[in-house]
Amino acid sequence: MMERRLSIKKGWVGFIAVVAVAAVPVFATAAEQDYSKYFKPIPASVENADNPSNQAKIDLGRMLFFDPRLSKSGFISCNSCHNLITGGVDNLSTSIGHMWQIGPRNAPTVYNAALNVAQFWDGRAKDVEEQAQGPITNPGEMAATQEMALDRVMSMPAYVTLFKEAFKGEATPITYVNLAKAIGAYERTLLTPSRFDDFLAGKKNALTDEEKKGLDVFVGKGCVACHNGAGIGGRSFQKFDYGTDMGRYEVTKNAADKKFFRVASLRNVTLTYPYFHDGKVWNLEEAVKIMGEKQMGVKLSDDEVRSITEFLGSLSMKQASVEIPMLPPSTDRTSKPDVK
Amino acid sequence: MMERRLSIKKGWVGFIAVVAVAAVPVFATAAEQDYSKYFKPIPASVENADNPSNQAKIDLGRMLFFDPRLSKSGFISCNSCHNLITGGVDNLSTSIGHMWQIGPRNAPTVYNAALNVAQFWDGRAKDVEEQAQGPITNPGEMAATQEMALDRVMSMPAYVTLFKEAFKGEATPITYVNLAKAIGAYERTLLTPSRFDDFLAGKKNALTDEEKKGLDVFVGKGCVACHNGAGIGGRSFQKFDYGTDMGRYEVTKNAADKKFFRVASLRNVTLTYPYFHDGKVWNLEEAVKIMGEKQMGVKLSDDEVRSITEFLGSLSMKQASVEIPMLPPSTDRTSKPDVK
Numbered sequence: 250m251m252e253r254r255l256s257i258k259k260g261w262v263g264f265i266a267v268v269a270v271a272a273v274p275v276f277a278t279a280a281e282q283d284y285s286k287y288f289k290p291i292p293a294s295v296e297n298a299d300n301p302s303n304q305a306k307i308d309l310g311r312m313l314f315f316d317p318r319l320s321k322s323g324f325i326s327c328n329s330c331h332n333l334i335t336g337g338v339d340n341l342s343t344s345i346g347h348m349w350q351i352g353p354r355n356a357p358t359v360y361n362a363a364l365n366v367a368q369f370w371d372g373r374a375k376d377v378e379e380q381a382q383g384p385i386t387n388p389g390e391m392a393a394t395q396e397m398a399l400d401r402v403m404s405m406p407a408y409v410t411l412f413k414e415a416f417k418g419e420a421t422p423i424t425y426v427n428l429a430k431a432i433g434a435y436e437r438t439l440l441t442p443s444r445f446d447d448f449l450a451g452k453k454n455a456l457t458d459e460e461k462k463g464l465d466v467f468v469g470k471g472c473v474a475c476h477n478g479a480g481i482g483g484r485s486f487q488k489f490d491y492g493t494d495m496g497r498y499e500v501t502k503n504a505a506d507k508k509f510f511r512v513a514s515l516r517n518v519t520l521t522y523p524y525f526h527d528g529k530v531w532n533l534e535e536a537v538k539i540m541g542e543k544q545m546g547v548k549l550s551d552d553e554v555r556s557i558t559e560f561l562g563s564l565s566m567k568q569a570s571v572e573i574p575m576l577p578p579s580t581d582r583t584s585k586p587d588v589k
Numbered sequence: 590m591m592e593r594r595l596s597i598k599k600g601w602v603g604f605i606a607v608v609a610v611a612a613v614p615v616f617a618t619a620a621e622q623d624y625s626k627y628f629k630p631i632p633a634s635v636e637n638a639d640n641p642s643n644q645a646k647i648d649l650g651r652m653l654f655f656d657p658r659l660s661k662s663g664f665i666s667c668n669s670c671h672n673l674i675t676g677g678v679d680n681l682s683t684s685i686g687h688m689w690q691i692g693p694r695n696a697p698t699v700y701n702a703a704l705n706v707a708q709f710w711d712g713r714a715k716d717v718e719e720q721a722q723g724p725i726t727n728p729g730e731m732a733a734t735q736e737m738a739l740d741r742v743m744s745m746p747a748y749v750t751l752f753k754e755a756f757k758g759e760a761t762p763i764t765y766v767n768l769a770k771a772i773g774a775y776e777r778t779l780l781t782p783s784r785f786d787d788f789l790a791g792k793k794n795a796l797t798d799e800e801k802k803g804l805d806v807f808v809g810k811g812c813v814a815c816h817n818g819a820g821i822g823g824r825s826f827q828k829f830d831y832g833t834d835m836g837r838y839e840v841t842k843n844a845a846d847k848k849f850f851r852v853a854s855l856r857n858v859t860l861t862y863p864y865f866h867d868g869k870v871w872n873l874e875e876a877v878k879i880m881g882e883k884q885m886g887v888k889l890s891d892d893e894v895r896s897i898t899e900f901l902g903s904l905s906m907k908q909a910s911v912e913i914p915m916l917p918p919s920t921d922r923t924s925k926p927d928v929k
Contacts (some may be wrong), residue, residue: 294691300733304681310739315674317672317675322681322685323681324669324681324685325677325680329664333913334655334913334914334915334916335657335915335916335918336918339657339663339664340658340663340926341663341664341697341918341926341928345662345664345928348689349593349688349928351735351928369647373672402843413623470799498699519918520918522918522919531921531925532634534922538671545791564914568915569914569915570913570914570915571911571913572912572913573673573910573913574674574909574910575672575674575675575906575909575910575911576674576675577857578675578676578862579862580682581871585871586680588681588685588689588691
């Protein structure tokens with residue numbers, strides 16, 4: 250018990266820092282309140298000037314996202330851990346990689362990831378394009394090399410054609426950076442509007458009364474200080490004094506970044522369990538309670554926790570299915586899967 | 590060399606047995622020949638009187654097919670090894686299962702599997718419904734138990750509703766047999782018409798001249814003796830004296846079944862590499878050559894091999910994508926994935 254109280258006190262430090270930069274929410278009911286100062290609807294697209302989008306690039310990226318041949322074994326694709334039919338995650342505490350290695354952190358969702366301030370829990374990649382370069386060559390994840398991935402792709406005429414179209418005018422269209430850019434271009438299309446966006450657009454009955462009540466608690470208790478914007482989070486790094494993971498400090502080696510993590514987007518949060526960077530909390534109400542204690546130094550009542558959780562359900566995507574293209578077959582020039 | 594000649598002679602025994610029950614093909618060109626005596630177009634559906642189909646059952650089966658929670662780890666679904674975007678297979682010699690165990694035989698395609706005389710290389714399951722019961726509880730594959738799979742399914746209201754609709758009128762709709770029946774009902778929809786079906790329907794220019802020539806070689810050389818019907822194979826067991834696997838003998842313990850295997854369907858064969866029950870042959874021309882030698886005692890010329898292979902390309906599906914439904918989230922009652 251003492252330990253928990255201590256963490257609550259520590260939590261306040263982060264909270265005070267946060268409210269200093271965000272408007273202190275004034276309580277008002279969902280009917281009256283102007284939520285547009287906290288939240289934005291999901292945009293139609295999230296562009297990256299360094300990776301201008303085109304249909305060939307998106308089509309190529311989608312194929313690559315689902316292609317297990319980007320992994321050494323030929324068994325693991327981006328979608329294995331960022332499964333689009335299960336909220337863009339694998340619903341495991343931490344992911345399974347090459348030869349069943351178990352990863353160190355929970356896989357964040359790929360849905361709406363393009364809205365995030367940076368990628369990975371520690372923000373070590375600046376955007377989805379840079380992120381996509383990581384897992385393919387990570388020995389504990391897909392375990393390929395850049396050469397292996399590129400050689401395989403280049404061995405299939407359908408891919409070569411798409412690369413040339415996607416990166417028209419470039420002297421060398423098929424590069425590892427472009428491969429990741431194509432995946433990034435596809436990921437930028439993975440935006441999931443929900444009933445909450447309808448609500449923000451003025452359709453007041455898009456949320457139930459319970460959800461509206463939860464929204465008011467969410468705002469009133471200050472969750473909105475970090476979980477705001479179009480992603481309902483994902484736009485800042487905050488201290489989360491939970492577990493032994495040093496978070497962003499491992500990237501920056503700056504002592505002030507110890508235990509700092511990118512705030513999670515709450516879009517689709519009912520689908521992206523288990524929670525937190527270690528994926529050890531399976532129950533959303535429990536996660537909300539921990540957030541209250543650790544981040545805001547507040548002991549939320551059971552009723553408040555239930556209310557907030559009810560609201561969070563309104564952030565789940567409307568999309569009901571995913572369409573996946575058939576992949577081109579390997580050729581004699583495609584290097585064989587290596588499962589060892 | 591002596592060894593190879595010996596196998597050719599052995600091969601003749603099987604070949605003679607085959608031609609005794611099939612019409613000896615008379616050579617004629619594609620323009621003249623009536624191919625309907627050998628081949629049938631893909632049917633619109635393949636019904637099973639013991640598993641009457643309905644839309645709820647198909648929808649349920651599709652969700653289950655893609656749901657990794659049917660495996661102990663929560664990481665492996667039916668689709669992991671029978672990947673619908675790569676010809677219904679994993680394109681590995683033999684499949685990867687729970688904790689990266691490597692399986693004993695190559696994963697056959699799930700596309701058009703309902704047309705087969707029986708399931709698995711050794712035919713140990715009589716239909717797709719019986720087959721679907723196998724991998725979920727196989728300790729080397731999905732490693733669940735029947736109870737685990739059922740408990741997880743029953744913990745999710747969306748599944749419970751679908752089971753009740755799919756098996757309306759049954760006292761206990763959620764059983765392991767019904768779970769497999771739902772998957773089977775979905776698999777029965779995985780039929781893939783190709784240009785060859787258009788050709789059989791009278792559209793003579795649906796095949797290229799090269800493919801027509803290959804078809805004539807395929808028929809003229811006797812491949813059609815086993816590879817016939819709607820599946821272009823899959824309807825009989827034949828001896829294949831290749832490797833040490835005893836095949837159907839392991840099921841029947843009948844000495845006459847030693848090294849007998851279910852004939853592979855050649856539908857989508859350009860996508861379902863690597864070939865044969867051990868998945869050790871990656872090149873389709875090489876597989877055709879081995880078939881000629883081992884099964885027909887014929888040394889096909891390079892030109893004939895190329896021609897046949899060209900024809901086989903016309904058996905590839907027209908379907909360009911797969912639509913996959915979002916899965917219902919787990920609940921507090923859903924048992925956690927166990928990756929060990």
